[in-house]
Amino acid sequence: MDTHSRRVAGYGLAAMAFICVWALLCWPWLSGAVTIPFDAKAHFQAQIQFLARALHSGQSPFWTHNVFGGSPQVADPQSLIFSPAILLAALVPSPSFRAVDAYVLAHLLAGGLAVMMIFRDRNWHPAGGLLAALVFAFGASAAWRVQHVGQIASLAFFAIALWLTLRMLQRASLAAGALAGFAAGMMMVEPDQVALLGAYILIGVVVAHWLSGGWPAFRASLLPGSLAAVVGLGVVALPLLWTWLFAEATTRPAVDLVEAGRGSLHPASLLTAFVADLFGAQDPKVDFWGPYSPHWDAKELFLSQNMGQVYFGALPALLLVVPGLSRGWLWDKGVRAFTLLFALMVLFALGRYTPAFAAFYHHLPGIDAFRRPADATFLIGALGALLSGYMLHRLFSEPQPGLTRRDWLWGAGFVVVLAGLALLVSSQQGRLTEALKPVAFALLWLSLALALLHGLSRLRRGLGTVAATLLVAGVVAADLGANNGPNESTALAPDIYDVLRPDTRNETVQVLKRLTAQPAGSPRRDRVELLGMGFEWPNAGMVHGFDHTLGYNPLRLADFSDAVGTRDTIAGPDQRKFTPLFPSYRCRLANLLGLRYIASPLPIEQIDHTLREGDLRLIARTKEGYVYENPRALPRVQFVGGWELADFDAMKQSGRWPEVDPQQAVLLDAEPPVAMPEGPAQVRADVTVKRYQNTEVEIEVTSSAAGFVVLNDIYHPWWRAQVDGVDADILKANVLFRAVQVPAGTHRVRFSFHPIEGAFAELRERVAPAPAEPAEELLPLPPLKEEPLVAEGDRLLPSLLAAPSQQVRDSLRLGSPAAPASRDMVSSALAH
Numbered sequence: 001m002d003t004h005s006r007r008v009a010g011y012g013l014a015a016m017a018f019i020c021v022w023a024l025l026c027w028p029w030l031s032g033a034v035t036i037p038f039d040a041k042a043h044f045q046a047q048i049q050f051l052a053r054a055l056h057s058g059q060s061p062f063w064t065h066n067v068f069g070g071s072p073q074v075a076d077p078q079s080l081i082f083s084p085a086i087l088l089a090a091l092v093p094s095p096s097f098r099a100v101d102a103y104v105l106a107h108l109l110a111g112g113l114a115v116m117m118i119f120r121d122r123n124w125h126p127a128g129g130l131l132a133a134l135v136f137a138f139g140a141s142a143a144w145r146v147q148h149v150g151q152i153a154s155l156a157f158f159a160i161a162l163w164l165t166l167r168m169l170q171r172a173s174l175a176a177g178a179l180a181g182f183a184a185g186m187m188m189v190e191p192d193q194v195a196l197l198g199a200y201i202l203i204g205v206v207v208a209h210w211l212s213g214g215w216p217a218f219r220a221s222l223l224p225g226s227l228a229a230v231v232g233l234g235v236v237a238l239p240l241l242w243t244w245l246f247a248e249a250t251t252r253p254a255v256d257l258v259e260a261g262r263g264s265l266h267p268a269s270l271l272t273a274f275v276a277d278l279f280g281a282q283d284p285k286v287d288f289w290g291p292y293s294p295h296w297d298a299k300e301l302f303l304s305q306n307m308g309q310v311y312f313g314a315l316p317a318l319l320l321v322v323p324g325l326s327r328g329w330l331w332d333k334g335v336r337a338f339t340l341l342f343a344l345m346v347l348f349a350l351g352r353y354t355p356a357f358a359a360f361y362h363h364l365p366g367i368d369a370f371r372r373p374a375d376a377t378f379l380i381g382a383l384g385a386l387l388s389g390y391m392l393h394r395l396f397s398e399p400q401p402g403l404t405r406r407d408w409l410w411g412a413g414f415v416v417v418l419a420g421l422a423l424l425v426s427s428q429q430g431r432l433t434e435a436l437k438p439v440a441f442a443l444l445w446l447s448l449a450l451a452l453l454h455g456l457s458r459l460r461r462g463l464g465t466v467a468a469t470l471l472v473a474g475v476v477a478a479d480l481g482a483n484n485g486p487n488e489s490t491a492l493a494p495d496i497y498d499v500l501r502p503d504t505r506n507e508t509v510q511v512l513k514r515l516t517a518q519p520a521g522s523p524r525r526d527r528v529e530l531l532g533m534g535f536e537w538p539n540a541g542m543v544h545g546f547d548h549t550l551g552y553n554p555l556r557l558a559d560f561s562d563a564v565g566t567r568d569t570i571a572g573p574d575q576r577k578f579t580p581l582f583p584s585y586r587c588r589l590a591n592l593l594g595l596r597y598i599a600s601p602l603p604i605e606q607i608d609h610t611l612r613e614g615d616l617r618l619i620a621r622t623k624e625g626y627v628y629e630n631p632r633a634l635p636r637v638q639f640v641g642g643w644e645l646a647d648f649d650a651m652k653q654s655g656r657w658p659e660v661d662p663q664q665a666v667l668l669d670a671e672p673p674v675a676m677p678e679g680p681a682q683v684r685a686d687v688t689v690k691r692y693q694n695t696e697v698e699i700e701v702t703s704s705a706a707g708f709v710v711l712n713d714i715y716h717p718w719w720r721a722q723v724d725g726v727d728a729d730i731l732k733a734n735v736l737f738r739a740v741q742v743p744a745g746t747h748r749v750r751f752s753f754h755p756i757e758g759a760f761a762e763l764r765e766r767v768a769p770a771p772a773e774p775a776e777e778l779l780p781l782p783p784l785k786e787e788p789l790v791a792e793g794d795r796l797l798p799s800l801l802a803a804p805s806q807q808v809r810d811s812l813r814l815g816s817p818a819a820p821a822s823r824d825m826v827s828s829a830l831a832h
Helices: 003-030 039-056 085-091 097-121 126-138 140-144 149-171 174-188 193-248 257-261 267-273 314-321 336-353 356-363 373-397 405-428 432-483 494-500 507-516 540-544 558-564 588-592 648-654 755-767 806-812 823-831
Strands: 527-530 595-600 617-621 626-629 637-640 642-645 665-668 685-692 696-703 707-711 719-723 726-728 731-733 737-742 745-753
Touching: 003 097, 003 126, 003 432, 039 085, 039 097, 039 149, 039 494, 039 540, 085 097, 097 126, 097 149, 097 373, 097 494, 126 140, 126 314, 126 373, 126 432, 140 149, 140 373, 149 174, 149 193, 149 373, 174 193, 193 336, 193 373, 193 755, 257 336, 257 356, 267 336, 267 405, 314 373, 314 405, 314 432, 336 356, 336 373, 373 432, 405 432, 494 540, 507 527, 507 540, 507 595, 507 626, 527 540, 637 685, 637 696, 665 731, 696 707, 707 731, 719 737, 719 755, 737 745
Parallel strands: 527 595, 642 665
Antiparallel strands: 595 626, 617 626, 637 707, 685 696, 696 745, 707 737, 719 726, 719 745, 731 737
16 A cells, blocks of 8 residues: 555544544543533533424524523524534433533534544544644643534634635635535524634735735635625524624624733733643642732633643643754744744734734724633643644654754753743742642653654654554543643533422422413513522523522623623622612612513622611522512513603613602603603503513403503513504503504514514615604603612512512411401502
8 A cells, every 4th residue: 555545544443533533532521420510511401492492392492581581692693503503402301411411512522523624635644633623622722622513613613614725725626615614604503702703814824825826826716705605694694693792782793802802812812822720720739820820910811720721731741842843843834824823823822912902802803792801721722732733743744754953952951941931920920839830740741752752753663653643642642631621620520500400309499480480361470589699590491481580690681780780690699780760679670671570699688788677578598599589579470551751871870769659650751652641551451472482472462441461571672562463563662662553452472583684674774774763842740759779669569568478478388467458558559
């Protein structure tokens, strides 16, 4: 067999070796002994569970009412709707932790195999391809940040898109072009910074090919490249439009340069590329002392300890120096573009520590939408994998065997400088003792790598493809398994996240599910607030089906956030942000939201200091904390007879409500379509919720007079309404919610979510806004109370319970209240 045939045959062995190593290194997760923690559970497990529950109940997953008063899932770049996760959700009604972990880790397997295909297409040595695949899958952020599920998916599709793009350029293949466009589209369809940087790398590879090959290369790639662009655009156009419009309406449409700079990779973190656990990120016995800990200036940077870990193996790192630098192989024509892109990714990751990031931020589209330059560490690992694999290929292809004196000098100098820098940094931080162990282990691994490099270079012809491949696989797998293996950042006990299992027996979850259950047709759909119950709690409603006022997501609709007060998460009680319009749990906005139950690990008075005795009622004490009831919470659906104009922006700033009973007048920011006198009106009506689903709500109302059906879900422009099958306007009501005007009699009101129609209508309005109508003299607002921030519950709401409500008592088996409020008492209160 000739060299090419032997190498092709060797790739079968290399692929099998990679799959075996993948299974071995991933076994702790695949076996269920540990699970991928943090965001993989608190955010993405809940997203996949919601997706599965929606699909298997025959609902659309495009909107969720379980968090933040409602959110457009179809536009959320972390919803996983447009990822392969939808296949898992479609096949499994309730994906387990182990199933989701296997799904995430399968991306690394697919990406590694794609890297091997890059080497195979170029007839590079299989041992180099295997090395590159292992480093790609288990090096740098691919190993240390596996909990960032969306970025792991983007990284895998980047590898696939890169392979197909290079094949398209190499072969001028239309099929490869179409597939490359599809893979690049899948990389970008749920955008994150890894996908954005991956797209720039793909562009850089194409431009480098044109510069290298001149006009013939450009002409040959024009047609397949155009096809790739068309296919990619077809995949991403609509999802990116949704995401852009959503992001523009959120709390973070862009990230300023200073804030982005806080997510920079500290230069000292580059030492972890060679000294795996220099700062104690992996060793539970060592208090982490790296650049993102209190031992450094915490005001400068804001990263988790695992985000600064970029170790990708002693042998790969050494190969970049010897022979990569010592012989200049990093500048070979075949990898020159990768070398330049690798250097650019390092510059980008360093962020504020070089002037380059400001140029990137101001001149590259999309960079200002993301907050962490350190996300480039994913691409540093991927490009480092390609470069180190190529160095090993060259070593096996070089006619002169063995390492030269120059190589040994470079290697020795590299090791000495590296050890010196590591000890210098640790000494400056007063952590020299803690650094001795990781530095010693790094020197051992580097020495082993140097010996292996020497042996491979001298015995490469005698070893043969099989022996060389197995030797590389064994040493690199042992290195990465020992230094990048399961740790407190990537692998924790599954029981920690039991609350996110649909079948959990968690006491607090069971109590809340019983309390929020309603009979068919009820206009109530009470919301809960999980006030600082822990990192894994905020999105639990997406798993269990109840509605949480807050949640966990970096993107929240700004309108809701400004009014209610939200942050990325509500993991701790100190993260509850009160606002002028939501200054306390006893306030009108809490009542309108239908916020009836609050679970807290602390007595609620220690968090909301404005509460008076009796404002909230303690109804349960669980292992996790306290469950309180707000008896003034209003139903999800109401019929209101009157209306009044209000300035919602001014109300959010001042926190002052017009003096009007929300059950007699709805506040609107524009006059209703059908003219009717402004002012409150007491109208009796029967309201029945016929259907309440993710993207459809049907309500039947019978009233003696015209008025408004008010749905206390967040207003969003992509919702549409019909009254008896005829299109009707959705009015923004009571600052945040939706209302539809209906005449007297019995009517069926249907709300439905239309993201395509709504997005294009919003886009048209942005591109060509309707001409402004002539300004009219504004009517004076009704008088405001002096202290309107706290609702006067007894006169506004029909619940005067002196004890927990009957629903609460029934749910908790407490029996009948001692002194229930009679219907006559309620009617008398409303009359006042």
